Amino acid sequence: DAGVIQSPRHEVTEMGQEVTLRCKPISGHNSLFWYRQTMMRGLELLIYFNNNVPIDDSGMPEDRFSAKMPNASFSTLKIQPSEPRDSAVYFCASSEERNTIYFGEGSWLTVV
Amino acid sequence: TQLLEQSPQFLSIQEGENLTVYCNSSSVFSSLQWYRQEPGEGPVLLVTVVTGGEVKKLKRLTFQFGDARKDSSLHITAAQPGDTGLYLCADSNNAGNMLTFGGGTRLMVKP
Numbered sequence: 001d002a003g004v005i006q007s008p009r010h011e012v013t014e015m016g017q018e019v020t021l022r023c024k025p026i027s028g029h030n031s032l033f034w035y036r037q038t039m040m041r042g043l044e045l046l047i048y049f050n051n052n053v054p055i056d057d058s059g060m061p062e063d064r065f066s067a068k069m070p071n072a073s074f075s076t077l078k079i080q081p082s083e084p085r086d087s088a089v090y091f092c093a094s095s096e097e098r099n100t101i102y103f104g105e106g107s108w109l110t111v112v
Numbered sequence: 113t114q115l116l117e118q119s120p121q122f123l124s125i126q127e128g129e130n131l132t133v134y135c136n137s138s139s140v141f142s143s144l145q146w147y148r149q150e151p152g153e154g155p156v157l158l159v160t161v162v163t164g165g166e167v168k169k170l171k172r173l174t175f176q177f178g179d180a181r182k183d184s185s186l187h188i189t190a191a192q193p194g195d196t197g198l199y200l201c202a203d204s205n206n207a208g209n210m211l212t213f214g215g216g217t218r219l220m221v222k223p
Binding site for chain 1 (some may be wrong): 153154155200211212213216
């Protein structure tokens with residue numbers, strides 16, 4: 001079975017540019033999560049969707065960040081405009097309700 | 113806000129040695145999960161513990177949950193280079209669908 005699929009795996013962009021990260025959750029999973037990982041702050045939950053509806057976005061750092069889930073098989077995390085402090089690994093994860101959460105391999109973002 | 117503290121932050125040992133890493137919470141865990149994250153990969157669930165005093169074994173890994181459900185330990189016997197990675201503890205919320213992670217213990221096992 002395919003796991004959580006994220007793209008791009010690596011992205012280097014200039015400050016001020018728009019960045020879009022994409023995620024395809026595991027088929028049949030109804031919960032989707034976006035996490036950010038840095039050395040300083042560890043793994044932080046940004047936003048959580050259930051049945052395509054955003055349930056908790058309290059971890060989204062600021063208005064420059066937005067996330068959508070137009071259908072059960074696709075989600076995006078957008079940063080506009082990007083800043084150097086956004087450099088991190090962004091993980092998408094999915095689960096069936098109350099079951100194991102499966103992580104993708106991450107999108108490594110560098111903003112210069 | 114719950115705080116999960118893991119210790120040590122870094123650990124470098126020789127193959128064959130034993131080690132223990134710890135996870136402490138500022139509040140009672142709903143359910144505690146241990147993950148391992150290898151370089152360039154996402155975290156992968158190792159085990160979930162729910163009951164105070166619970167002990168679970170996964171091959172050479174032994175997970176122990178404190179009686180008060182505020183702390184946990186992970187013991188690895190005869191560590192191997194394949195055990196190298198970041199070990200993370202996490203707590204789920206009451207609905208069981210969102211995770212708060214500790215800062216992790218970064219383990220390196222040298223051949």
